[in-house]
Amino acid sequence: MPIQNPDGLVSNTSSLTLYLGDSYNERQEGGQVIYGHLLSRKLEEFMGGQVASVCRTLPCYVEAAKAWKNSFVLTANFQKNDDSPRPEGILRITRWSVDPLFPQATVTVSFPLDAVQSSFEKILQQGIDRMIAQILSSRRRESSSQGNEPDSHLRGMIAAGEIDQALQLGERVYSDPSNNQLSKDFYYTLYSLEESTGKPEMAKRVGKMAVRKGMASKNLIVKMAENAKSRGERNEARNILFKGLEVYPNDREFWRYLIRDHINEGEFQKALKLIRQFELKNPPMPAHPHFVIETYAILVGMGQGEKADRWFQDQIPKDWADSPEPSSFLAHAVLTRYFQQGEWKKAATTVEALIGRGIESKELYRDWMTALGAENNPIKEVRVGREALAKGVRSQWIRDQVTYLEQKGY
Secondary structure (H helix, E strand, C coil): CCEECCCCCCCCHHHHCCCCCCCCCCCCCCCCCCCHHHHHHHHHHHHCCCCCCCCCCHHHHHHHHHHCCCCEEEEEEEEECCCCCCCEEEEEEEEEECCCCEEEEEEEEEEECCCCHHHHHHHHHHHHHHHHHHHHHHHHHHHHCCCCCHHHHHHHHHHCCCHHHHHHHHHHHHHCCCCCCCCHHHHHHHHHHHHHCCCHHHHHHHHHHHHHCCCCCHHHHHHHHHHHHHCCCHHHHHHHHHHHHHHCCCCHHHHHHHHHHHHHCCCHHHHHHHHHHHHHHCCCECCECCCHHHHHHHHHHCCCHHHHHHHHHHHCCCCHHHCCCCCHHHHHHHHHHHHHCCCHHHHHHHHHHHHHCCCCCHHHHHHHHHHHHHCCCHHHHHHHHHHHHHCCCCCHHHHHHHHHHHHCCC
16 A cells, blocks of 8 residues: 655655555455564565555556455555644545545545654554455445435446446436436545556546536546646646645645646746645644645755755655655655755766666656756666657657667667
């Protein structure tokens, strides 16, 4: 189970890196879920050798879960809770179906921001216990009733692998004008189903209807924005998120997405302005500033190197690159700072290690090629570019650079 830690609340996520699969899938009353070091030892007994780096990303866990014939995987997200009047964090445990991949349920656990590292295992276990209790309760309800709600029907069909039937049911319910009380869960489930079965236009219609009726959940709005951006519809993605902020004005993920979008476009002053606006609505607690990674990226992008270095030293864990899932966004900012300092070899070594672990983005591939170009290593640079394109990385800069190097005979 990958651990997402966007606000840096957990200093060492390695000890919390979780397991594959579901121990509860074939049990009526559940059992013990193990993770972290206990899991590593158990897997070593089963597989032999070190297994700490078997999976670090959700897609890796999903592929392994399919191979092990598990029906779901879990993810965990530790972040600040800006909706609380007290300084606290929130853990979200999400259950994802494996085939097709989309989230089925989420539980939350609140905790004080001054929680020490050793207490995060207890917080995580509490979240897992709540998720398992929800799973068992849902199964008991399903066994004692027919599940008359449309979203219950959909989830039941999906869990049973009846994807085509679920899609037909969802579209029939959605198209029936008499169904004017459909839930947020229904819209999210149908949207995810349409996307996962290759029907993006229908998914867009479902999402827009949910927004228009005020039935779009936070997760649906974020997913709609991400999909719009992946299609190159940047303005549409921003419009979706601004609509989300009208409904959920303090949701950190909407703000983070907009801030990062401005940073990626080089609009650092606009990104900084958004952070200041968020701070006015949600004054930060002492020693817990908002948007730590984004602030560092802004300082680097604005050329304020010394200030960026101090911020990095004070706010970002020194072992960030060794965590189970390093932020590719932070990595790009760090590499940009290396470039500013002329540390090309250090940049090339760092990015090669990250991509070798599956931490990939078009920015990181471009950074790698930039570092290799500065080191006058065109043979490896063009090989890296070809690798990126073969993996489906969409970057005109990479494509143009590969073409240029190939024309020179590399």
